Amino acid sequence: MIRLTGPILAEQVQGEAWVDGSAIRYGSPDGGASVTLEGYVLPGLVDVHCHIGLGEDGGVSREESERQALVDRATGVLLIRDAGVPVDTRWVDDLEDLPRIIRAARHIARPKRYIRNYAVELENVADLPEEMARQARAGDGWVKIVADWIDRSLGADAVITPLWPAEVLREGVAAAHENGARVTAHTFSHAAMDDLLDAGIDCIEHGTGMDADHIAEAARRGIPVTPTLLNIDQFTSYAAAGAAKFPAYAEQMMGMYERREEQVRAFVEAGVQLLPGSDSGGVLEHGIMPAELLRWQEAGIDPARVIEFATWQARRFLGAGALGEGEPADFVVYPADPRGDVAVLAQPAAVVLRGKKLH
Numbered sequence: 353m354i355r356l357t358g359p360i361l362a363e364q365v366q367g368e369a370w371v372d373g374s375a376i377r378y379g380s381p382d383g384g385a386s387v388t389l390e391g392y393v394l395p396g397l398v399d400v401h402c403h404i405g406l407g408e409d410g411g412v413s414r415e416e417s418e419r420q421a422l423v424d425r426a427t428g429v430l431l432i433r434d435a436g437v438p439v440d441t442r443w444v445d446d447l448e449d450l451p452r453i454i455r456a457a458r459h460i461a462r463p464k465r466y467i468r469n470y471a472v473e474l475e476n477v478a479d480l481p482e483e484m485a486r487q488a489r490a491g492d493g494w495v496k497i498v499a500d501w502i503d504r505s506l507g508a509d510a511v512i513t514p515l516w517p518a519e520v521l522r523e524g525v526a527a528a529h530e531n532g533a534r535v536t537a538h539t540f541s542h543a544a545m546d547d548l549l550d551a552g553i554d555c556i557e558h559g560t561g562m563d564a565d566h567i568a569e570a571a572r573r574g575i576p577v578t579p580t581l582l583n584i585d586q587f588t589s590y591a592a593a594g595a596a597k598f599p600a601y602a603e604q605m606m607g608m609y610e611r612r613e614e615q616v617r618a619f620v621e622a623g624v625q626l627l628p629g630s631d632s633g634g635v636l637e638h639g640i641m642p643a644e645l646l647r648w649q650e651a652g653i654d655p656a657r658v659i660e661f662a663t664w665q666a667r668r669f670l671g672a673g674a675l676g677e678g679e680p681a682d683f684v685v686y687p688a689d690p691r692g693d694v695a696v697l698a699q700p701a702a703v704v705l706r707g708k709k710l711h
Contacts, residue, residue, distance in 0.1 A: 455494065578626070
């Protein structure tokens with residue numbers, strides 16, 4: 353039996369607790385504990401924009417997928433919304449030592465308008481509703497679309513532009529909803545946002561093109577945003593790589609880069625829920641969620657708010673347990689209070705998943 357001396361930092365801060373099988377219980381255990389864990393306890397961290405099973409060139413092997421999951425687990429990430437991969441990772445559900453995964457099946461994009469070998473690519477935009485319905489049935493209640501990408505056919509005037517006509521996008525989101533799934537969208541540009549909001553989008557990935565009106569509308573509707581600051585920190589290199597051939601694109605990317613921290617603060621000030629996402633897999637390495645959350649703090653978000661966003665608020669949004677009485681014993685123990693400094697998240701003292709101490 354595992355005994356926790358606390359405090360337990362969940363929706364309601366609690367004192368001591370113990371693990372009953374795979375569930376959390378509050379108070380003192382009746383019997384003796386075989387393991388006592390001292391420190392500040394958080395519900396397992398959440399990564400809502402993670403790609404278990406994805407590498408730079410597309411899908412990876414089962415062995416590499418497991419390595420990715422273990423790297424994330426070691427940082428305290430115990431719940432993942434997998435935001436699109438080209439391989440089947442259902443086998444992960446049978447391994448109790450790997451993080452829980454909620455899948456969005458495959459990205460949906462158009463030919464030459466996203467990273468090669470990642471997405472289902474539709475030649476005909478009219479096929480979007482049918483494909484979104486298909487991916488809704490293949491996932492765990494989520495569909496991931498690529499809403500915008502650079503249009504290289506414009507030559508020197510190339511910028512990031514929407515992939516889907518407004519009417520088709522509305523029909524696609526409706527088709528996903530009819531099949532029991534919510535829809536999240538990769539979007540960098542300002543141009544894509546009106547159509548996404550009009551279509552009834554449920555979640556925004558990156559959202560670097562959102563203006564004050566978009567942010568206010570997202571807050572009003574309860575649409576969360578995953579800011580992925582570590583990804584956006586890379587925009588300078590993307591701009592430099594494209595500057596000679598696509599100068600308008602480079603200028604667009606630099607504008608989004610320069611206002612990235614101001615925009616994250618604007619999300620919070622407007623009442624938008626931030627969802628923690630690393631964008632690990634593909635370009636960015638796994639195991640960077642503590643660093644992503646530290647970037648939020650560096651951008652000016654109060655560390656206590658960062659912790660709320662990254663744990664119980666994200667878990668409740670995904671319909672998962674957050675250390676309520678009798679809920680799954682998925683938690684991380686830290687030597688100091690992360691509500692005072694998010695940097696503590698890089699130093700987990702213990703990781704417990706499904707009631708078993710793994711680190």
